[in-house]
Amino acid sequence: MIERDSAVIGNPILRRVTVTSNRSPGIEEQMTTWHRMLAAAIAAGMTAAPHPVGAQRGGAPSAPTGVWEPVSYGEDVALNSVYFVTPDEGWVAGGGAGGHGIILHTTDAGQHWDVALGDPAGTQPAFTDLRFIDRRTGFAVQATHAGDYSLLRTTDGAHWEVSGTVPQHQLDYYFVSPTVGVASIHNEIRRTTDAGRTWSKVFDCALKVSINGLARTVRCEAAAFAFPTATLGYALGNSYDARGMYLMKTEDGGATWTAWLAVPDVDGREGHLFFNDERTGYICTADGRLYGTTDGAQTWNGLAGAQCEVKAAVRFADHDVGWTLRYHKLTWTADGGQRWASRDVAFPAPVAAFSLPRRDLAYAVGDHGMIFRYRVVIAGAPLAAGALPAPAMPPIPATLTGDISQLQTQVAAVDSAVSAAPSSAAPGMNPPAATGGGFAQDAVSPFVTNCCARRMSTIQTVFNAITAVVPDFTSRYRNLNLLTQGLRTAAQLPDAATSIRAALQTFRASGDRNAALAALSQLKSLLATLRAAGDTAVQQPTFVQNAP
Numbered sequence: 001m002i003e004r005d006s007a008v009i010g011n012p013i014l015r016r017v018t019v020t021s022n023r024s025p026g027i028e029e030q031m032t033t034w035h036r037m038l039a040a041a042i043a044a045g046m047t048a049a050p051h052p053v054g055a056q057r058g059g060a061p062s063a064p065t066g067v068w069e070p071v072s073y074g075e076d077v078a079l080n081s082v083y084f085v086t087p088d089e090g091w092v093a094g095g096g097a098g099g100h101g102i103i104l105h106t107t108d109a110g111q112h113w114d115v116a117l118g119d120p121a122g123t124q125p126a127f128t129d130l131r132f133i134d135r136r137t138g139f140a141v142q143a144t145h146a147g148d149y150s151l152l153r154t155t156d157g158a159h160w161e162v163s164g165t166v167p168q169h170q171l172d173y174y175f176v177s178p179t180v181g182v183a184s185i186h187n188e189i190r191r192t193t194d195a196g197r198t199w200s201k202v203f204d205c206a207l208k209v210s211i212n213g214l215a216r217t218v219r220c221e222a223a224a225f226a227f228p229t230a231t232l233g234y235a236l237g238n239s240y241d242a243r244g245m246y247l248m249k250t251e252d253g254g255a256t257w258t259a260w261l262a263v264p265d266v267d268g269r270e271g272h273l274f275f276n277d278e279r280t281g282y283i284c285t286a287d288g289r290l291y292g293t294t295d296g297a298q299t300w301n302g303l304a305g306a307q308c309e310v311k312a313a314v315r316f317a318d319h320d321v322g323w324t325l326r327y328h329k330l331t332w333t334a335d336g337g338q339r340w341a342s343r344d345v346a347f348p349a350p351v352a353a354f355s356l357p358r359r360d361l362a363y364a365v366g367d368h369g370m371i372f373r374y375r376v377v378i379a380g381a382p383l384a385a386g387a388l389p390a391p392a393m394p395p396i397p398a399t400l401t402g403d404i405s406q407l408q409t410q411v412a413a414v415d416s417a418v419s420a421a422p423s424s425a426a427p428g429m430n431p432p433a434a435t436g437g438g439f440a441q442d443a444v445s446p447f448v449t450n451c452c453a454r455r456m457s458t459i460q461t462v463f464n465a466i467t468a469v470v471p472d473f474t475s476r477y478r479n480l481n482l483l484t485q486g487l488r489t490a491a492q493l494p495d496a497a498t499s500i501r502a503a504l505q506t507f508r509a510s511g512d513r514n515a516a517l518a519a520l521s522q523l524k525s526l527l528a529t530l531r532a533a534g535d536t537a538v539q540q541p542t543f544v545q546n547a548p
Contacts, residue, residue, distance in 0.1 A: 018546070026122060026451045052316060065390075067389060071371050072371045075121075077120045080093060080094050082353045084357040085135045090128055099126075102117070102120050127142050127152070129141040133177065133483050133484045134482055137155055139152065140152045144168075148168050164194050164198070166196060171184045175420075176231075187204060188204055189248070202255055206219050224266060228276065228277055230484070234248065234275055235249075236283060245266040248261060262298075270311050272313045273314060274322065277319065279295055284324050289310050290331070307360060308331045315355070318478075321356075328346065329344055330391075347366065385514035396477055401534045407466065411520065418516045422513070424513065443508070448516065463501070466500075467501075478537060492529070493533050500527065
């Protein structure tokens with residue numbers, strides 16, 4: 001029997017649906033081989049251009065290609081929203097006019113689906129508009145028969161409760177923390193600081209614009225929000241008084257806003273936007289045109305090469321790889337928006353929503369319980385029944401995590417050498433030596449010189465490589481799927497590198513075995529933190545994907 005707290009309206013694992021799998025004994029060994037093949041194909045020359053990849057070239061290993069595989073839910077329910085917080089864990093919401101409201105949850109990339117809330121045969125209203133700010137904190141909307149809609153929140157990734165409301169006719173809503181969010185309704189932007197219990201109007205969009213040389217005061221409304229940081233946000237809107245693409249901006253987490261007409265004669269109604277940093281953003285308009293900005297929304301340029309499906313959402317997994325996907329059209333970039341391409345995908349039902357947690361893993365949902373998972377495979381490999389071809393997204397370079405692993409290996413070897421060394425330096429041993437490179441001429445103690453001089457040179461070289469990679473890695477591969485987590489990781493990486501530098505200096509100055517072992521213990525802990533931050537930044541998979 002499942003006990004229910006009166007404040008909690010959902011409990012995990014009310015029903016489980018299993019997707020038929022071809023998994024077999026030894027899958028981990030198979031996948032290790034698959035990853036080696038993929039790495040070889042990548043090394044053979046896979047490009048980052050947004051064009052189909054998969055042909056074999058001049059005897060080189062088969063190149064990677066993309067594939068959509070069905071991992072659908074086994075009930076006839078309309079699915080309208082999806083959000084994966086990692087490549088493996090995600091939620092899907094749905095329901096229709098006849099009820100059947102449901103929220104599904106998976107922790108194994110869609111191999112199994114648990115009913116987290118609702119009933120696929122029930123009469124409860126649909127759940128929509130999933131939003132997550134980190135792995136455990138998310139929101140959803142449920143329609144009501146009258147008045148404002150219910151706003152649901154989870155803070156543990158398992159249970160859902162009603163935390164407040166959102167305006168019934170809201171065009172979009174967005175949370176920048178577990179309690180602070182904004183919502184748009186008509187020409188107003190409203191803000192909450194208590195997870196939707198109360199909302200206050202913070203902006204009434206009315207501004208003076210020049211139309212055909214004449215000044216006009218127009219009203220506008222926000223159709224979609226995007227926040228590249230917790231304080232800096234943008235909204236895309238339109239006006240029924242004067243046609244155009246209107247932009248709004250906040251620099252204090254939505255407390256105050258300014259607005260301007262960004263592009264005349266382009267309809268911003270029902271469009272979508274996404275910012276992958278403070279200045280770089282993209283828009284898919286209601287008529288299917290793509291626009292981009294590199295100056296913080298001040299100027300927008302039409303993007304050549306492809307069109308997005310009308311009213312399609314824009315999502316970026318990281319700075320380089322972004323998608324729009326709706327109905328049957330996938331439009332993507334693999335080089336930070338410089339080039340775009342489109343492809344029709346023969347999904348068995350039109351795509352209503354998609355999630356892009358990592359550049360090489362995505363999920364799309366639609367009617368009749370349709371859920372498809374995108375991943376990258378070796379061209380020519382056997383695929384699951386119902387799989388659909390797709391372009392391959394480029395891999396994330398493993399430079400940072402590879403260097404961290406090498407540094408961890410070297411530090412472990414030094415730890416063994418220190419443990420086996422005499423407790424202190426012998427009399428007459430070489431005096432401290434000044435060394436250059438990345439440690440600012442800091443001295444090496446006689447103890448460290450005697451036990452570990454050779455490995456310290458290698459450690460210094462690898463550490464210098466890490467510090468050179470971190471700034472670019474932080475800007476290009478910050479997780480854009482989860483705002484809070486991505487910002488936290490972006491701060492952790494450089495801070496962890498600075499702490500490791502200090503720990504290395506402490507070790508180099510250690511005068512005896514106990515001091516050296518203590519410094520190495522701290523160093524190993526810091527390296528583990530750096531490795532975890534690097535893995536988090538690239539959404540390192542935790543689930544071994546099903547292979548035919």
